[in-house]
Amino acid sequence: MSDLMNEIEKIPFGRPTPGTLGELFGLVVDFIPSILNTIPQTAGLLYPYPPVFEPVVIESRDGTPICGLVALQDADSPRPALLIVHGLFSSKNSYPIATLALHAFFEWGFNVMVIDLRNFGDSARFSKAPTTWGYRESDDILAASAFLASLKKVSTVGVLGISMGAASSLIAGALSGLEGPINGGIVALHSYADSKSIIKYLTEQPAGRLKTNLIRIIFKLMILLNTVCHGPRPVSDLRSYTRDISSQYYEMREDEILRKASPLKHLPNTEVPCLVIHSQDDLIVPADHVERLANAGANNPMVGFVINRTGGHATYIYTNRKWLLDTLRTFFSSWSGNLNYDYTGRENDINIPGNLGNQDN
Numbered sequence: 001m002s003d004l005m006n007e008i009e010k011i012p013f014g015r016p017t018p019g020t021l022g023e024l025f026g027l028v029v030d031f032i033p034s035i036l037n038t039i040p041q042t043a044g045l046l047y048p049y050p051p052v053f054e055p056v057v058i059e060s061r062d063g064t065p066i067c068g069l070v071a072l073q074d075a076d077s078p079r080p081a082l083l084i085v086h087g088l089f090s091s092k093n094s095y096p097i098a099t100l101a102l103h104a105f106f107e108w109g110f111n112v113m114v115i116d117l118r119n120f121g122d123s124a125r126f127s128k129a130p131t132t133w134g135y136r137e138s139d140d141i142l143a144a145s146a147f148l149a150s151l152k153k154v155s156t157v158g159v160l161g162i163s164m165g166a167a168s169s170l171i172a173g174a175l176s177g178l179e180g181p182i183n184g185g186i187v188a189l190h191s192y193a194d195s196k197s198i199i200k201y202l203t204e205q206p207a208g209r210l211k212t213n214l215i216r217i218i219f220k221l222m223i224l225l226n227t228v229c230h231g232p233r234p235v236s237d238l239r240s241y242t243r244d245i246s247s248q249y250y251e252m253r254e255d256e257i258l259r260k261a262s263p264l265k266h267l268p269n270t271e272v273p274c275l276v277i278h279s280q281d282d283l284i285v286p287a288d289h290v291e292r293l294a295n296a297g298a299n300n301p302m303v304g305f306v307i308n309r310t311g312g313h314a315t316y317i318y319t320n321r322k323w324l325l326d327t328l329r330t331f332f333s334s335w336s337g338n339l340n341y342d343y344t345g346r347e348n349d350i351n352i353p354g355n356l357g358n359q360d361n
Contacts, residue, residue, distance in 0.1 A: 001273055004334050005304040011327055016310055016320035030094050037091035039229050040125040044093045058147050061139035064129045067122035068115035071105045078155035080184055080336035081111035081148045085141055087163030089222045091121030096317045108329055111154055115144050130246045133195035134261040137168035145181035158184030158332045162314050166191035167263045173274060174266035185273040185335035187328060190314040192285045193292040194262035199238045267297035274303045275331050279311030
């Protein structure tokens with residue numbers, strides 16, 4: 001892992017667009033899709049995938065149906081697979097997820113799977129299972145990883161998670177171990193350290209700052225829309241959602257759900273190679289979360305950290321695309337066992353979003 005981190009540190013970060021502008025651009029690009037993906041009847045209408053991505057439905061470890069799309073390479077020998085996991089109020093059909101999936105499949109030669117975590121996207125059509133901030137979502141990831149690992153065309157399974165998907169991925173990796181289905185590494189983009197403190201931060205942000213006020217309003221509106229569409233009752237803050245909906249549905253105490261939804265405790269002993277990426281200007285998951293994760297994983301040689309000066313809340317696909325793609329490809333290729341990659345590789349040549357729905361097979 002130390003040699004790999006040295007290679008990753010050599011990748012030029014360049015002159016990125018400021019993270020705040022990236023978050024603004026991301027809000028413009030994905031705000032309407034996020035609303036559509038929260039409503040089961042309209043999920044997936046924007047940013048469709050090309051036909052090579054075929055729909056699948058798998059069962060999570062608690063029986064919850066999870067919807068996804070799988071694209072397999074037409075190759076003579078097994079290829080590595082990458083599972084890409086969205087964050088809160090997002091889905092597999094968000095612009096960043098679709099962009100990363102197309103690059104991984106068409107440029108890198110990976111098998112690719114994208115999923116809708118419980119309560120979002122197509123998965124919300126089949127189940128009323130609510131969000132648990134990473135606890136049950138880690139089961140969704142483990143089930144999808146096991147599905148990929150069972151395919152003859154798959155050699156290894158890596159996981160890329162964003163925000164809540166990143167926290168869920170870190171938990172899943174610890175539960176998997178090297179003998180489990182996730183044996184191709186994990187990249188966690190802007191994970192929180194523990195769910196209790198991030199819910200408190202997003203619920204109790206102090207008034208007076210335009211940016212934090214806007215974030216608080218958006219989260220209130222999105223959780224209200226989610227509960228209006230999915231039931232059983234309208235709720236407008238994350239803490240009430242955990243207490244009144246998740247806790248009741250899973251018949252667990254609120255503090256028990258939050259304890260199990262925290263990747264912080266898992267990093268010291270995780271055996272799966274993990275790369276945690278964060279930025280100092282993240283307004284949604286503040287940088288103190290990655291500092292806590294770094295302290296927890298300091299003595300684990302299988303965990304590496306990249307903390308950038310700018311990047312917003314995982315907005316690299318808008319602000320610093322080449323660096324992100326080169327970093328991800330370098331990391332996952334290293335653990336795939338049969339791909340070699342030079343980080344000075346070619347620039348992106350996929351026209352996105354124009355080709356999202358009609359990329360040649």
